[in-house]
């Protein structure tokens with residue numbers, strides 16, 4: 001058991017990766033505190049990651065229940081399809097609010113609770129879109145690139161503490177689920193089109209499995225990665241290696 005009795009906050013827990021993260025944490029003996037915009041059905045608490053007061057309420061509840069936080073997975077995120085010419089400023093700001101403000105507020109507001117842990121670890125879910133550009137996702141890759149360097153800055157600050165608070169970014173390629181369907185251009189099409197695109201471009205010729213990406217997060221949350229901080233863990237079948 002890699003996460004025995006570790007308290008792990010997972011945002012965006014109703015989503016494709018969020019559900020896999022909750023399952024993977026629990027499978028390793030961890031205690032998942034799952035949040036998303038709406039509570040219920042396995043989500044412990046309603047939580048808007050763009051809101052400072054919402055973060056404060058979530059952290060207060062975790063403090064009341066557990067008195068500390070061992071792991072934070074900033075997983076909530078949204079995508080917007082559009083290049084620089086056709087992306088409106090409102091859309092750009094909406095993506096940045098969830099994907100960047102949300103991660104910043106999470107690291108900042110959960111910090112006092114993470115300091116109460118003997119081995120705290122933050123995992124910020126970025127994307128291969130945080131490593132390489134994509135003409136048609138200008139807001140998304142801007143936000144995920146910001147998460148990449150924010151994570152390193154948080155890691156450098158966290159390393160000054162004793163015990164340290166570690167922070168790493170996680171970079172999955174396209175996973176099976178809602179986002180893949182949005183990117184296929186037809187949310188009702190379960191993905192034949194996107195499967196074909198990925199099969200042609202990805203060295204391992206398939207989409208990422210959410211369980212594989214969740215297992216990579218478990219590694220970063222656990223003591224197995226005790227000296228790993230400020231790093232970028234890529235789970236993409238080799239797509240950014242080419």
Ligand SMILES: NC(=O)c1ccc[n+]([C@@H]2O[C@H](COP(=O)([O-])OP(=O)(O)OC[C@H]3O[C@@H](n4cnc5c(N)ncnc54)[C@H](O)[C@@H]3O)[C@@H](O)[C@H]2O)c1
Nearest residue numbers: 012014015016017048049075076077127172173174175179
């Ligand atoms: N799906 C992919 O192919 C893929 C690839 C690389 C990276 N990612 C990243 O993985 C993470 C999870 O993606 P997913 O595929 O599970 O997406 P998803 O759409 O299935 O789930 C995202 C979840 O975030 C929640 N959310 C949205 N706005 C929120 C807000 N303001 N506050 C709190 N929660 C909010 C949604 O309700 C949803 O449950 C995201 O950060 C995404 O950018 C996804």
